[in-house]
Amino acid sequence: MTSVGRMRLVVVGLGSLLATALAARAEDVKDYPTSARSEYVFGCMKANGETRQSIDQCSCSIDIIASLLPYDRYVTAETVLSMSQVRGNLGTQFRSSEQAKGALDDLRRAQAEAEVRCF
Numbered sequence: 137m138t139s140v141g142r143m144r145l146v147v148v149g150l151g152s153l154l155a156t157a158l159a160a161r162a163e164d165v166k167d168y169p170t171s172a173r174s175e176y177v178f179g180c181m182k183a184n185g186e187t188r189q190s191i192d193q194c195s196c197s198i199d200i201i202a203s204l205l206p207y208d209r210y211v212t213a214e215t216v217l218s219m220s221q222v223r224g225n226l227g228t229q230f231r232s233s234e235q236a237k238g239a240l241d242d243l244r245r246a247q248a249e250a251e252v253r254c255f
Contacts, residue, residue: 168202168210176201184255196254197247204246212236213243 173195180194181187201210216239219230230236 168198168207172207172210173198173202193254197250200250200253201243201246204249205242209239209242212239216240217243 176198177191177194180197181190184190184194205213216230216236220227220236222230
């Protein structure tokens with residue numbers, strides 16, 4: 137095999153690796169269901185003025201969060217946020233649990249990063 141033939145094989149191989157990596161990355165970003173992304177964007181827009189600019193910023197924000205936080209961890213944090221507002225013993229369990237605090241801290245870090253990058 138000539139050096140040109142070997143070079144073609146290397147280029148084709150690298151191209152295949154790159155395509156595989158890009159496809160895997162796209163799957164990572166798309167692991168949040170559309171309904172969860174939409175719900176986040178609607179809530180974010182309510183908090184940020186419901187303008188065209190807020191659509192872009194809020195869409196960017198959920199994309200950043202999705203890239204930093206697995207969906208199951210996001211659901212856990214959202215559940216903690218919701219349940220911690222419940223009065224009484226049930227709400228106290230969600231406010232005081234170390235697991236709940238950890239999930240909430242992860243979400244807040246991801247939201248802070250999204251704020252820096254998107255707003």
